[in-house]
Amino acid sequence: MRENSASSTDLLEHERPPAYVDPEIIAAEEKKWTPKKIALWVAISLVGAISWFMLAIVRGETVNGIWFVFAAVCSYLIAYRFYARYVEAKLANPDDRRATPAEYDADGKDYAATDRRVLYGHHFAAIAGAGPLVGPVLAAQMGFLPGTIWIIVGVIFAGAVQDYLVLFFSMRRGGRSLGQMAKEELGTVGGYAAILATLTIMIIITAILALVVVNALGESPWGVFSVGMTIPIALFMGVYLRYLRPGKVGEVSLIGFILLMVAIIAGGWVAETSWGAQYLTLDRVTLAWAVIIYGFVAAILPVWLLLAPRDYLSTFMKVGTIILLAVGIIVVRPEISVPAFSEFASRSDGPVWSGSLFPFLFVTIACGALSGFHALIASGTTPKMVEKERQVRFIGYGGMLMESFVAIMALVAAVTVDRGIYFAMNSAAGATGGTIEGAAAFVNSLGLTGVHVTPELLGETAQHVGEQSIVSRTGGAPTLAVGMATILHQMMPAFDLMSFWYHFAIMFEALFILTAVDAGTRVARFMLQDTLGNFFPRFNDHNWRLGAWLTTAIMVAGWGSILILGVTDPLGGINTFYPLFGIANQLLAAVALAVCLAIAANKGKFKYLWIIALPLVFDLVVTVVGSWQKIFSSNPKVGYWANHFAFKDALESGASSFGAAKTPAAMEAVLRNTMVQGTLSIIFVVLTLIVVLMAVLEVMRAAKGQQKETRENPYIESRIFAPAGLTATDAEKKLEKEWAEFYRKHPQEIAGSAGHSAH
Numbered sequence: 001m002r003e004n005s006a007s008s009t010d011l012l013e014h015e016r017p018p019a020y021v022d023p024e025i026i027a028a029e030e031k032k033w034t035p036k037k038i039a040l041w042v043a044i045s046l047v048g049a050i051s052w053f054m055l056a057i058v059r060g061e062t063v064n065g066i067w068f069v070f071a072a073v074c075s076y077l078i079a080y081r082f083y084a085r086y087v088e089a090k091l092a093n094p095d096d097r098r099a100t101p102a103e104y105d106a107d108g109k110d111y112a113a114t115d116r117r118v119l120y121g122h123h124f125a126a127i128a129g130a131g132p133l134v135g136p137v138l139a140a141q142m143g144f145l146p147g148t149i150w151i152i153v154g155v156i157f158a159g160a161v162q163d164y165l166v167l168f169f170s171m172r173r174g175g176r177s178l179g180q181m182a183k184e185e186l187g188t189v190g191g192y193a194a195i196l197a198t199l200t201i202m203i204i205i206t207a208i209l210a211l212v213v214v215n216a217l218g219e220s221p222w223g224v225f226s227v228g229m230t231i232p233i234a235l236f237m238g239v240y241l242r243y244l245r246p247g248k249v250g251e252v253s254l255i256g257f258i259l260l261m262v263a264i265i266a267g268g269w270v271a272e273t274s275w276g277a278q279y280l281t282l283d284r285v286t287l288a289w290a291v292i293i294y295g296f297v298a299a300i301l302p303v304w305l306l307l308a309p310r311d312y313l314s315t316f317m318k319v320g321t322i323i324l325l326a327v328g329i330i331v332v333r334p335e336i337s338v339p340a341f342s343e344f345a346s347r348s349d350g351p352v353w354s355g356s357l358f359p360f361l362f363v364t365i366a367c368g369a370l371s372g373f374h375a376l377i378a379s380g381t382t383p384k385m386v387e388k389e390r391q392v393r394f395i396g397y398g399g400m401l402m403e404s405f406v407a408i409m410a411l412v413a414a415v416t417v418d419r420g421i422y423f424a425m426n427s428a429a430g431a432t433g434g435t436i437e438g439a440a441a442f443v444n445s446l447g448l449t450g451v452h453v454t455p456e457l458l459g460e461t462a463q464h465v466g467e468q469s470i471v472s473r474t475g476g477a478p479t480l481a482v483g484m485a486t487i488l489h490q491m492m493p494a495f496d497l498m499s500f501w502y503h504f505a506i507m508f509e510a511l512f513i514l515t516a517v518d519a520g521t522r523v524a525r526f527m528l529q530d531t532l533g534n535f536f537p538r539f540n541d542h543n544w545r546l547g548a549w550l551t552t553a554i555m556v557a558g559w560g561s562i563l564i565l566g567v568t569d570p571l572g573g574i575n576t577f578y579p580l581f582g583i584a585n586q587l588l589a590a591v592a593l594a595v596c597l598a599i600a601a602n603k604g605k606f607k608y609l610w611i612i613a614l615p616l617v618f619d620l621v622v623t624v625v626g627s628w629q630k631i632f633s634s635n636p637k638v639g640y641w642a643n644h645f646a647f648k649d650a651l652e653s654g655a656s657s658f659g660a661a662k663t664p665a666a667m668e669a670v671l672r673n674t675m676v677q678g679t680l681s682i683i684f685v686v687l688t689l690i691v692v693l694m695a696v697l698e699v700m701r702a703a704k705g706q707q708k709e710t711r712e713n714p715y716i717e718s719r720i721f722a723p724a725g726l727t728a729t730d731a732e733k734k735l736e737k738e739w740a741e742f743y744r745k746h747p748q749e750i751a752g753s754a755g756h757s758a759h
Helices: 001-014 023-031 037-055 066-092 115-129 129-141 144-172 178-217 221-244 251-270 276-278 284-300 307-332 356-364 372-378 389-416 419-426 436-444 454-463 476-489 498-533 545-567 573-602 612-632 640-652 664-703 728-744 747-754
Strands: none
Touching: 001 498, 023 372, 023 728, 037 066, 037 144, 066 307, 066 389, 066 612, 115 221, 115 307, 115 372, 115 389, 115 454, 115 498, 115 640, 129 221, 129 356, 129 389, 129 419, 129 476, 129 573, 144 178, 144 356, 144 372, 144 389, 144 573, 144 612, 178 284, 178 476, 178 498, 178 545, 178 573, 178 664, 221 251, 221 307, 221 498, 251 276, 251 640, 284 498, 284 545, 284 640, 307 389, 307 476, 307 498, 356 545, 356 573, 356 612, 372 573, 389 476, 389 573, 419 436, 419 476, 436 454, 454 476, 476 498, 498 545, 573 664, 612 640, 612 664, 640 664
């Protein structure tokens, strides 16, 4: 009997198709250039060059919005086809013959081989938080060109490179967190500095992401209902794909999309009912506690049940809305009157945010160009779910390009808004008085060329979007909603849906950002488990549920406390904490790039270290200069400590109000929050410099021939197959058919396989 069993197993293995396409065939497909293919890339290059010329060189009174779309898309296509493959070939060397952690460590909870299209959606949804929406809107204060260049050039050479390499290196190491990889590559000092930096920065980042969600959903029953409904829809999709119809990604996608559209439309109906207005019009403190509870639950549930399908579901809306906005820009062709470089590009006293163009533009726009938060996702949930190594370019590099496109669309939407309305919406209530009359007077006092705003214009705009007021709606999200609503209304004016599009955009932004909160919480849990595992080995067992619950609770308590501080801040949490978010995020990117630099050096890739060193040096200069100014500047509008001591002196003198703080309680809140900001700024920059120094020393040691032994997990041969990109190549399609036939003959193998995207 045993012999028969052995022989049947041998026969099954003999029938099993290859788990990979022959590397020689892949190379031949990539090198094959037909006249049609050459003509296509020449056309893309020409359109891209013309678009950049119109944006950067031509100086007319206005610029057409379509050039932003064409410049971005053409640049992304060229970068993905050529530069991403160069990085892949020189630093990563993926091998589909090798099993990934999702295959050999499959546990059905955190390690689960996931269809590349679903995983792309999950990864994109997880990384695409507040940054690509809020940052570009705030940066529009400086004009359209600085932000455009940083978003597109930055993502190609910095952001997407970081995301790709961190994801690949983490996957090769069993899905280890960034901090744990730093400990292994940089030694005790650099490693623990990186772990401490990532943990503390993660708390700040997640708190600010949650704060943006709370501000967007505050007193909005439509948004609360629609975003809330995505949770049961995602649970249904997870069960459907796991048990009811395994592998039917297209089927469940269609069902999920229809349910999502129903939830969005129903949100408008619910908001108009008496019970909807009564029970779903929530204040910000209540919403904050709801987000905290949600973050805890989402982080402890199996990844396939809520997180992956919810992120995949939200990606339909995210990508669909951005594509719709891009189509709207092409159809409407809005003429943008915002100058390439505004009056505030050479000053540091802007009403939206204080500070000079360099370095603060590069920390205000973070996630659309370069984001350290992405490194935590790329070394958190995603590497534990990748089916095949060659998929990492599509998921890591390609996912970041999509986020950059989101940032460009957000920037275009912001600069299409009337400049007077833009500054009225984004200036603090302390400056505008919170009234349309005060806002009009303040904006007109700025002395902006060609800008004259009236109270009537501000009132009419609020009426058009269905809001009581648009004055001092800071944080970027409402401004983006006005810009999107205006463009989409102009594309379809006959339907008169301006108010609908505005609230749709607000809900879209809240959904966009909330997915980063739940993924961030789960990643934070992984990081803390890895850290505690260095001292208490039991925490290294990811199947130990008590450990997962305990570490989740600790991290949620950390970012939840900062969130509560933000929502109860009298001066507005976004205005207080967003600068810290931007600098902390970019410091974390420096940590991630430093770890990648050490790993590449220990792999002997010295000739190509410039690929990592270039963005690392630029990011380090930006963040260190920015931190220096925030810590040591004597200007209270720029420096945390200058602001702190100004309020401290005012309180000690017995003043009952100071600046924008109108009560002693508000003054004390400013004192407390600036103390938090200033202290954390010092901690973050010191830890980052330690990590970078240790990485440089590691590179020097490796250059002397003292490379460390590889920390990659042992080679295990893969037994599953899946295509590498969004669509399968001819060779991959042929192999997919072989696997489909194999699964037809041996259906029991579907259940036993870690991944089954091919059937």
